[in-house]
Amino acid sequence: MGVAEIYAEFAESEARGVSPVYERLGSFIATDPVLLRLIPDQTQPQLLFGVVRLLGGPVGDPVAFRDFTVGRWPAIEAEMRQRATQTNEPGRCAVLLPILASLPQPLALLEVGASAGLCLYPDRYSYRYGSDTLGDGVPVLESTLTGIEPPATRPEVVWRAGIDLNPLDVTDPADVAWLDALIWPDHLHRRDRLRQAAEIAAADPPLLVRGDLVEALPALAAQAPAGATLVVFHTSVLYQVPPSRWPSFRAVVQDLPGHWLANDIPELVPDAPPAPDDSAYNLLALDGVPVAWTRSHGQAMIGL
Secondary structure, three states: HHHHHHHHHHHHHHHHOOOOHHHHHHHHHOHHHHHHHHHOOOOHHHHHHHHHHHOOOOOOOOHHHHHHHHHHHHHHHHHHOOHHHHHHHHHHHHHHHHOOOHOOOOOOEEEEEOOHHOOOOOOOOEEEEEEEEEEOOEEEEEEEEEEEOOOOOOOOOOOOOEOOOOOOOOHHHHHHHHHHHHHHOOHHHHHHHHHHHHHHHHHHHOEEEEOOOOOOOOHHHHHOOOOOOEEEEEEHHHHHOHHHHHHHHHHHHOOOOOEEEEEEEEHHOOOOOOOOOOOOOEEEEEEEEEEEEEEEOOOOEEEE
């Protein structure tokens, strides 16, 4: 898929109805000859947009974005080479929670592709599912459930750890600034809950290990305490991993005790059912069995 197709598809399937700013910007790039000549093949829109925002560039005006990007391209390109899209969206806990709460308690959570580990605290956030609320603190994570009953309780978590090729430190302002830059510019509510979730994680930082998701997983899983249900989970991670590595990861995670909870690309699950519509969805699966379709930031969950 060429650069024009990547940005047109992003605008149409991911940003439409979710971020007017990024829908407009993606559509502009898809037809702009200057940017199409500049942007390397397979560059993820979220990575480019995040780096431009990190460097203080404009994203609300496509022409101003083009002028800034062309004028600062060496710095932008250098920044993109050393970074990856590490969106650490705590809102995704809202679609993980119904499954986590249903498993034998207490839980030992191990997140693959953990970024700064903000999704490792589902027991400490509050939730709103329509008129149903759970918890009384902040952040409050909202989601629309269709065909799924809202959980009655939050899980009991006694151990939390994560693996990432480049784990981020939630106590480091520079790392938090990168997480902030990855939030879509018109999502002010997500920026607020990032700050709130970061405060929770900084008060009790998780165990984060730098490593490959296949090679580092068995040793870290072995550290989970006896008597707790191990849950290896990931959200929107496998699209960054070469498909040739998926079978190895699947084999390793299925060989571990406990459960595997994937909220990720549907291609990871053989014979995945058709998505509800043309919007971008993750497929939530427990131990390889599809459970629900979810939107990328946890804002909706549609049971199967």
